[in-house]
Amino acid sequence: MHIRRALPVDAPAIAPLLGQLGYPSTAEDVAARFARLAGSENDVAWLAVDPGGDDAEAVIGFGAGHLFWPYELDAPLAELTALVVAESNRGTGAGRALVTTFEEWATAAGAVRATVSSAVRRTGAHAFYERLGYEQLSKKFDKRL
Template sequence: MKYTLRVATPDDAPTISRLSAMFGYRDDADAHRRRLHILLAKADHAVLVAVSDDAVTGWLHVMLRHSLESESFAEIAGLVVDEQLRSTGIGAALVAAAENWARQRGHHEVRVRSNLSRERAHAFYRRQGYAATKHQQVFAKRIS
């Protein structure tokens, strides 16, 4: 399959939103467009898309994470490939692009979090050379 990678634009929001819905996230193009505007303006974030036949077929969000207790690293915050095109190399190419983006910024580690139920994603990341290092729970509290 032929595809190219490029930086996302706000015009990609409807397709990014549709792809995100494949993982159960809300299909809200306006919200994705608003978030894209914010993320694309930040030097420590990148949103990349894979394009095939003029259609976005996958996206990846990578960001730099800084903390007091450890060295900074890059983190893949999201990765979605059209369910009809999985296992065609698009995801691997997006991950490799994220790794290159991190390397160009002087970072030597990329991390990714994946829901425990997404076993196919875990196998994909292992094939890309990633190893599980921690199991944890995520706690959230609405503070409106």
Template sequence: MTIRIRRVERADAARVAELLGQLGYPTTAAEAEERLDCWSDDPASLLLGADADGLLVGVAALHVTPILELTGRFGRLVALVVDARYRGTGVGRTLVEEIERQARQAGCLFMEVTSSRHRDAAHRFYQGLGYQETSARKARFTRFLSAPSAPGGAEPERK
């Protein structure tokens, strides 16, 4: 299997929707297309895909944010998903390594990633890459400014 890292394109929308579904976020191809449009318009964001012999088998999303209290930026791995059939093959590691390389080029001092408490395998994966659990040092607060909608109008589960 040959893995090639490339930018995710609008034509990948249906496959991105499938991958998001595997991650627990049911998404239609039309919704994925709309989201890809938002990402492509944002100069501080980057969507990379892992292509295995012509099939998109993973996606990683990076957002770069300036830091006021330090000189520099930080990178946030906003999403990472690898097709269940390709997990454990190095696809996720390859995506994260490229995201980190891109973040360094953008002047990022560090990376952060959040992961739902129930995703034990993901936590082990990130720790294996050198990421450290910091929630004991920092609290994270969120507030929805508008209700996100799920397919069919149902309120999505907050992961």
């Protein structure tokens, strides 16, 4: 297994992963999101891939990060905006590898903190992030507009 940057051509492999995360998406939806973020230096996405036997690779995980400069700090923060590993590949280290890649990217970009939001019902994800050194510092509120 290795980590590489996600590309627009990966949209068909990313869409089912986003569905497993609870965000049903088509390949066209994902391709449009890539197009919207094209050229952004503050948004990046990665794939965890498992090399196949005949030069094919299986996408087993997806992660995305966003860098932003809040008014209250003099340095950027990095947010892990998406992280999902295929149900059949959970526990293989793919999630940890994606988070490590995100943190390395954030550090290289000068971020002083890394954040991630996780739905209240995702207790397994909470334990995963805590094992990686993340701690709950606040509650996040959301309102549909």
